[in-house]
Amino acid sequence: MLKKDRTDFSAKPNPLNGRVRLISGNWKMNHTHLEAIAALQKLSFLLKPSDFNFAEISIHAPFTDIRSLQLLIETDRMPFSLGAQNCFFESRGAFTGEISPVMLARLSVKYVIVGHSERRDLFHETDDDVRRKVLAVLENGMLPILCVGESFAEREAGDRDRVIDRQVATAVAALTPERARSVVFAYEPKWAIGSGLAATLEDAIEGAHAIRGVVERLHDLETAAAVRVQYGGSVTSANAREFLTASEVDGLLVGGASLDPDSFARVIQA
Numbered sequence: 001m002l003k004k005d006r007t008d009f010s011a012k013p014n015p016l017n018g019r020v021r022l023i024s025g026n027w028k029m030n031h032t033h034l035e036a037i038a039a040l041q042k043l044s045f046l047l048k049p050s051d052f053n054f055a056e057i058s059i060h061a062p063f064t065d066i067r068s069l070q071l072l073i074e075t076d077r078m079p080f081s082l083g084a085q086n087c088f089f090e091s092r093g094a095f096t097g098e099i100s101p102v103m104l105a106r107l108s109v110k111y112v113i114v115g116h117s118e119r120r121d122l123f124h125e126t127d128d129d130v131r132r133k134v135l136a137v138l139e140n141g142m143l144p145i146l147c148v149g150e151s152f153a154e155r156e157a158g159d160r161d162r163v164i165d166r167q168v169a170t171a172v173a174a175l176t177p178e179r180a181r182s183v184v185f186a187y188e189p190k191w192a193i194g195s196g197l198a199a200t201l202e203d204a205i206e207g208a209h210a211i212r213g214v215v216e217r218l219h220d221l222e223t224a225a226a227v228r229v230q231y232g233g234s235v236t237s238a239n240a241r242e243f244l245t246a247s248e249v250d251g252l253l254v255g256g257a258s259l260d261p262d263s264f265a266r267v268i269q270a
């Protein structure tokens with residue numbers, strides 16, 4: 001197969017707000033390193049150079065896949081950004097089983113998902129753990145994708161904005177405005193994740209407003225206008241386009257629909 005040199009193609013800012021959209025594929029605990037290589041090669045083949053002008057595309061594979069994907073991206077000059085799904089907040093030491101942000105930075109990882117609801121709920125990550133991880137990612141020159149969002153019960157109780165406020169404020173209150181500006185937020189209502197029940201466009205816009213409102217209160221309007229907010233939760237090629245029509249939504253965090261390259265390419269091209 002001919003290698004396509006696509007290093008000149010980089011995402012252009014959205015003319016409506018100056019922010020560069022980011023579409024992220026979160027593979028969760030799927031794909032061995034061999035499957036990951038095959039999936040990224042196929043995705044690269046399916047996408048046209050112009051697809052990379054609309055949005056930056058990041059791939060969040062399991063830790064064991066990252067070195068393989070780094071080499072593939074560099075060797076074939078693929079315009080994907082490398083991502084991770086989590087990391088620990090300490091740089092090194094006696095923390096059996098953890099992966100440090102220093103290790104990820106050395107693999108040219110650009111984005112690290114932090115505080116995904118599966119980490120919060122299944123692995124008991126607290127808001128304070130998430131705060132420390134956000135800081136560690138930034139201190140190592142990478143960008144956190146900070147996931148926030150309410151459960152169904154919290155939504156029913158009218159607590160969505162309070163939950164978003166607590167999660168955002170704990171994580172970013174102590175950051176400098178410069179650092180706060182480089183945080184990417186993902187509004188991911190828990191009830192929409194993996195459920196097939198995506199939020200409405202209105203929900204996604206309200207979630208993004210709530211996040212920017214907290215950032216504005218803690219920092220300033222300029223910072224709030226600079227941060228990017230993705231929507232995540234049951235995104236498919238059938239609903240992706242609608243979310244991206246709103247200038248408040250700066251991209252998508254895609255789980256299930258990112259696993260199969262055909263389906264993720266359709267989301268990106270939607």
Ligand code: PGA
Pocket residue numbers: 026188192193194195196232233234235253254255256257
């Ligand atoms: P989903 O997952 O697209 O499968 O709902 C989204 C996520 O967990 O980030």
